[in-house]
Amino acid sequence: MKEKKYDINDADTQDMAGVNGADADYEQLPTDSEDELGTDEKREENQPTLKEAIEEHAREDERTDSSKVTLRTILGGDILNAKFLREQLWLILLIVVFVIVYVAFRYNSQKSLLEINRLNKELVEARYRTLSLSSVLTERCRESRVQALLKETNDSTLHAADQPPYIVNIPE
Numbered sequence: 001m002k003e004k005k006y007d008i009n010d011a012d013t014q015d016m017a018g019v020n021g022a023d024a025d026y027e028q029l030p031t032d033s034e035d036e037l038g039t040d041e042k043r044e045e046n047q048p049t050l051k052e053a054i055e056e057h058a059r060e061d062e063r064t065d066s067s068k069v070t071l072r073t074i075l076g077g078d079i080l081n082a083k084f085l086r087e088q089l090w091l092i093l094l095i096v097v098f099v100i101v102y103v104a105f106r107y108n109s110q111k112s113l114l115e116i117n118r119l120n121k122e123l124v125e126a127r128y129r130t131l132s133l134s135s136v137l138t139e140r141c142r143e144s145r146v147q148a149l150l151k152e153t154n155d156s157t158l159h160a161a162d163q164p165p166y167i168v169n170i171p172e
Contacts, residue, residue, distance in 0.1 A: 073079050139145065150156050
């Protein structure tokens, strides 16, 4: 297979491109050995024009090889040069923003759940404390306990009633 060569620095090519524009054909001057072998005609058939060569070179990095997506192209970063990814850049950025928001909300909800668990533990401890203090108060307020305390202190003028209480009715 013959290798294609494009000599952009050729003076004739630059003059044609400057005068005739990009439509001028690019023809390489034949060497003496090619004239003798008769390969000049074959080269003219295979040789693209200057315009075609420039268009091919310009399209080269814009080619999409979507059928050739391999692990090597993904890990090597070649997939980032694909036209598809450049066209879908805003969609990709939107997806990234949604993922960040999702992670932030999940972090916030986990933080809230930890706070709820901590407050529930405090509530249970407060209920146990209230229950124990209520039992202590009930034990101290019993009539027998109050009478025993009154007997221990002789300076108190309080004493237990000998007669049961009675109801006084007042007419209206």
